[in-house]
Amino acid sequence: MATPVPLSHSLRLCRNLLCLLALASFAPAAMSADDEPPPFSPPGSFTDLGHFAHQDGATLFRAICQGCHMADAKGAVGAGYYPALAGDQKLASATYPALVVLKGRHGMPPFGDYLTDAQVAEVVNYVRSHFGNQYPDALTQAEVARLR
Amino acid sequence: MRSVQNPLSITRRDLLRKIGVSAGAAMMYQAMSTLGFARESDYRGPIDLGGAPKGTSILILGAGMAGLVAAYELRRAGYTVKVLEYNHRAGGRSWTLRGGDEYTELGGHKQKCEFDPGLYVNPGPWRIPYHHHGMLDYARRLKVPLEPFNQLNFNAYLHSSKDFGGKPQRYRHIYADYHGHIAELLSKAVNKGQLDAELTTEDKERLLQSLRTFGVLDKDYRYVKSFATSESRGYDSDGDRGAGLMPAPQFSTPIARDALLKSGLANYMVTPFDYDLTPSMFQPVGGMDRIAMALYNDVAPLVELDAKVTAIDQDERGVSVTYVDARRGGEAKHARADWCLCTIPLSILSEIPVKVSEPMLAAIQSAPYEASVKFGLQFKRRFWEDDERIYGGISFTDLPIQMIGYPMAGMNAGGKGVLLGGYVWGTNAYEFNAMTPEQRIRKAVELGAQIHPQYTAEFENGVVVSWHRSPFTQGCFANWSDAAREKHYVNLCQIDGRIALAGEHASRLPAWQEGAVLSSLDTISRMHKKIVATA
Numbered sequence: 001m002a003t004p005v006p007l008s009h010s011l012r013l014c015r016n017l018l019c020l021l022a023l024a025s026f027a028p029a030a031m032s033a034d035d036e037p038p039p040f041s042p043p044g045s046f047t048d049l050g051h052f053a054h055q056d057g058a059t060l061f062r063a064i065c066q067g068c069h070m071a072d073a074k075g076a077v078g079a080g081y082y083p084a085l086a087g088d089q090k091l092a093s094a095t096y097p098a099l100v101v102l103k104g105r106h107g108m109p110p111f112g113d114y115l116t117d118a119q120v121a122e123v124v125n126y127v128r129s130h131f132g133n134q135y136p137d138a139l140t141q142a143e144v145a146r147l148r
Numbered sequence: 149m150r151s152v153q154n155p156l157s158i159t160r161r162d163l164l165r166k167i168g169v170s171a172g173a174a175m176m177y178q179a180m181s182t183l184g185f186a187r188e189s190d191y192r193g194p195i196d197l198g199g200a201p202k203g204t205s206i207l208i209l210g211a212g213m214a215g216l217v218a219a220y221e222l223r224r225a226g227y228t229v230k231v232l233e234y235n236h237r238a239g240g241r242s243w244t245l246r247g248g249d250e251y252t253e254l255g256g257h258k259q260k261c262e263f264d265p266g267l268y269v270n271p272g273p274w275r276i277p278y279h280h281h282g283m284l285d286y287a288r289r290l291k292v293p294l295e296p297f298n299q300l301n302f303n304a305y306l307h308s309s310k311d312f313g314g315k316p317q318r319y320r321h322i323y324a325d326y327h328g329h330i331a332e333l334l335s336k337a338v339n340k341g342q343l344d345a346e347l348t349t350e351d352k353e354r355l356l357q358s359l360r361t362f363g364v365l366d367k368d369y370r371y372v373k374s375f376a377t378s379e380s381r382g383y384d385s386d387g388d389r390g391a392g393l394m395p396a397p398q399f400s401t402p403i404a405r406d407a408l409l410k411s412g413l414a415n416y417m418v419t420p421f422d423y424d425l426t427p428s429m430f431q432p433v434g435g436m437d438r439i440a441m442a443l444y445n446d447v448a449p450l451v452e453l454d455a456k457v458t459a460i461d462q463d464e465r466g467v468s469v470t471y472v473d474a475r476r477g478g479e480a481k482h483a484r485a486d487w488c489l490c491t492i493p494l495s496i497l498s499e500i501p502v503k504v505s506e507p508m509l510a511a512i513q514s515a516p517y518e519a520s521v522k523f524g525l526q527f528k529r530r531f532w533e534d535d536e537r538i539y540g541g542i543s544f545t546d547l548p549i550q551m552i553g554y555p556m557a558g559m560n561a562g563g564k565g566v567l568l569g570g571y572v573w574g575t576n577a578y579e580f581n582a583m584t585p586e587q588r589i590r591k592a593v594e595l596g597a598q599i600h601p602q603y604t605a606e607f608e609n610g611v612v613v614s615w616h617r618s619p620f621t622q623g624c625f626a627n628w629s630d631a632a633r634e635k636h637y638v639n640l641c642q643i644d645g646r647i648a649l650a651g652e653h654a655s656r657l658p659a660w661q662e663g664a665v666l667s668s669l670d671t672i673s674r675m676h677k678k679i680v681a682t683a
Contacts, residue, residue: 037582040548041575050575067581068254068616076254078619079234079456079474080496107495107622109516114575 037062052114057126060119064111065127073131080107086131094139097124098147117144189662191281194289195669197225197676201683204228206675207469207483209460210491211451212240213661214650214668216443217286218489219450222672230483231447232455234474234620238444241272241621242661244435245524245611253617257585262526262609266558267566269524270436271613273661274553274568275299278428280662282669283439287432290442294430297556300420301541304554307599308546311411316543316599319417321403324364324381326414328371329405331363339369373401416544424660431556439661455481457492460502462646487675491651491668493517495622504644511636515653517616517623519577523549523569523592525610530558530565531602542568547595548576569596569610581614588612626653641671648675 041053041063054060062071068082069075075084091097101120104110111120118141128135206222208215211233223229245251247263263269275297276283287294302323305316337343338352338359347355356369364380365371378399383389389397408414419425432438444451456474460467467488470480490497495517502512532538532554540556553568569592572580580588589610597603615624628637641654650671655663 036587037579040579043546043548043550043574043576052575052578063582064578065582067578067583067614068622070255076619078254078496078622079492080499080622082254082622104516106498106513107493107515107517109518109623109627114578 037066050114051116052119055119055122057122057124058130060115060123061126061130065123068108073127085127086133088131088133091128091133091135094124094128094135094137094143095147097127098139098144102144102147112148117141117148120144189279189281189657190666191285191662191669194285195221195673197221197672199680200226200676201679202226204487204679204683205230205466205485206487206489207232207467207485208489208491209457209469210234210240210493210651211238211444211453212491212651212664213242213440213443214491214652214664215240215489216440216447217665217668218491218650218672219447220443221669222489222676223447223450225676228485229447229450230485231451232457232469232471232483233451233453234456236453236475238448238451238453239437239440242437242440243272244268244270244437245613246435251611251613252619253585253614254619254622255584255617259585259611261524261611263524263566263611264526264564267526267555267564268435269522269566269568269611270431271522271524271611273436273659274431275425276430276432276661277424277426278430279423280660282665283662284430286443286665287430287439290439290446292438292442293433295433295556296427297429297431298427298540299425299429299542300427301538301554303536304538304541305543305545305552305599306413306416307543308411308413309598310546311407311413314598316545317403317411317413318382319543321381321400322408322413323417324377325371325402325405325408326417328363328365328377328380328402329408331359331365332369332371335359335363335365335369371402373399375399377402419542419544433557457500460488460490460500460647462488462503464645467646486646487679488647489668489671489675490647490649491664493621493623493651494626494653496620497649502647504647505639505642507636507639508642508644508649511640512649514632514636515626515628517621518625518627518659519573519581519614519616520624521570521572521577521580521588521612521614523571523589523610523612524566525569525589525593525596525603526564526566526608527603527606528564528608529606530555530562531606532567532600533560533565534562535602536600543599545599547598548572548579549592549595550576552596552599564608567596569593577614578616580612581616585612585614588614625659626651628653628658641667643671643675643678 038054038059041051043050052060052063054063069085073084073086075082098120101124102110102112121139121141121144125138205228208218208229208231211231215231216238219229219231245261246268247261247265249261250258252258302320304319306319306322307316335356338356359365363371364377366374381400384398384400454474455471457469457471459470466484466486469483472478472480494512494515498513538554539559540554543552549570549572551571555565589612593603593607615621640649648671650667652658652660652663655667657663
């Protein structure tokens with residue numbers, strides 16, 4: 001089992017890396033967790049489902065997951081709670097988060113119809129390699145397809 | 149790659165979801181009605197809970213509509229009632245935000261509503277259909293005045309950001325022109341004999357006659373610019389039918405058929421014709437929370453606010469609930485009663501230890517809660533009325549805000565006003581949910597300005613409720629899938645030992661207050677019967 005690293009450390013690393021990349025390549029400005037989330041997905045139509053437009057794991061996390069699990073992935077507590085994804089040992093197997101994203105769990109809605117297999121793999125891999133999670137194996141799009 | 153679905157294998161739930169995502173809950177309900185899902189309320193008048201055994205206690209968890217109705221009725225029946233409520237107020241989702249109100253969402257962002265006196269927004273339910281007899285009856289019994297809620301306003305807009313240069317179109321234009329064009333096309337088919345296999349000669353004549361009236365066609369069955377079509381869709385300027393020496397009216401030009409079809413705006417017209425959204429609809433004068441508050445006024449001494457339930461236990465003699473002060477924390481407190489009616493949303497209840505049977509527990513854990521976001525935006529003047537002559541009703545748009553709702557109260561009085569600056573479902577609701585309240589409001593103002601350019605100069609302040617950030621519901625409503633409902637609904641609605649559940653989640657009118665009211669009445673009636681039978 002991977003040992004979670006302190007959250008602040010991993011976040012700082014992540015931000016520094018993104019900033020360097022942005023400076024080096026003149027890519028669009030990198031966003032940190034508390035920057036404004038990415039622009040909206042196009043609305044669905046009568047003949048097609050609404051789909052999230054963003055493709056990479058970091059952007060998908062900021063467009064969807066952080067709404068409930070929060071920007072630092074530490075979750076939130078009210079009358080009930082949203083579980084933390086930061087330093088989460090339940091993520092040890094990639095199948096579990098992939099199934100939760102696809103099918104939902106308790107009050108969490110299923111996202112299988114909103115996301116492609118590749119998007120599910122991207123966002124699961126992102127969460128499993130950030131926020132103090134350091135699981136080295138990556139989920140593939142084919143594996144997601146088999147879980148549907 | 150996204151998995152490709154065989155269109156022939158589409159389930160009813162997929163269809164509902166598709167419709168719900170694309171066009172908001174309004175259309176989803178429309179489809180539900182068509183598919184025999186939504187239906188008229190089963191309310192049959194005030195319930196009679198006679199013969200309650202003296203001293204029997206019932207603990208109610210949650211002071212939303214279901215909990216308040218139960219407290220009101222059970223106390224009148226003679227039961228000893230106590231209510232635990234998580235929030236610092238009663239009402240639950242039956243909620244109105246006014247100037248001075250504060251709201252802290254999950255994540256810690258606190259908003260203070262800065263509306264002027266008399267202005268408000270309903271972040272939860274905002275309308276009551278004429279066939280929601282339970283809601284209407286409680287409003288009448290509690291003397292809560294109602295006023296009309298006009299779902300349909302022919303002068304509001306339908307807006308496609310990709311069509312007509314992004315210019316919003318008047319509902320009446322889309323309505324009249326779509327009907328005109330399809331009437332013309334159908335007339336052509338009839339006159340060319342293309343429907344001869346379907347229609348007798350007499351019926352062809354009857355159909356042509358009705359199409360001419362229905363579509364405002366000319367003598368040659370054409371839909372054209374004319375006095376008649378202008379009388380239907382309106383003139384080029386609303387003031388064009390003046391008097392005396394004022395200018396003669398200018399007939400308006402119908403939208404071309406191809407442009408109209410390409411825009412898809414006719415798809416939005418289904419909403420006011422849905423069973424749940426047709427006239428007459430109502431709203432309480434002063435805000436939706438008036439009905440819940442009237443119930444609360446009757447039972448307030450029984451309600452303990454700021455009570456966060458942390459465990460629900462039962463044995464053969466009664467129910468024991470553990471709770472803490474929701475704001476200050478501290479020592480665990482305990483409440484004990486003979487019976488318990490739990491109205492806590494399943495999104496919350498599924499995270500609390502509760503001692504019920506496996507089937508009920510599985511049911512509690514099987515309802516996904518839908519995302520939805522609502523905005524209240526205050527403007528310095530009611531430009532939608534003064535400039536655009538839109539009094540109440542709703543504009544629909546393909547922008548992420550999806551709707552702009554105009555206040556039904558205070559019409560034509562001038563002064564400031566509060567718009568429903570967005571009512572969002574589907575992917576865009578999740579995206580708004582992922583923002584801070586400030587970011588959401590900034591976006592809603594920026595997007596709304598594409599429909600009403602006056603936004604930029606006139607906007608003053610706003611509040612936003614994103615329901616997945618709500619600490620007391622973690623979502624908007626229990627969006628049961630057909631399969632989950634089939635498997636779990638009956639188990640969810642049982643009296644499990646001494647515990648029973650109620651709320652919109654335990655109804656076949658999901659998301660509506662009427663569902664919560666009916667669920668409450670049905671459950672307490674069954675509980676009462678059981679209590680009397682075993683006393």
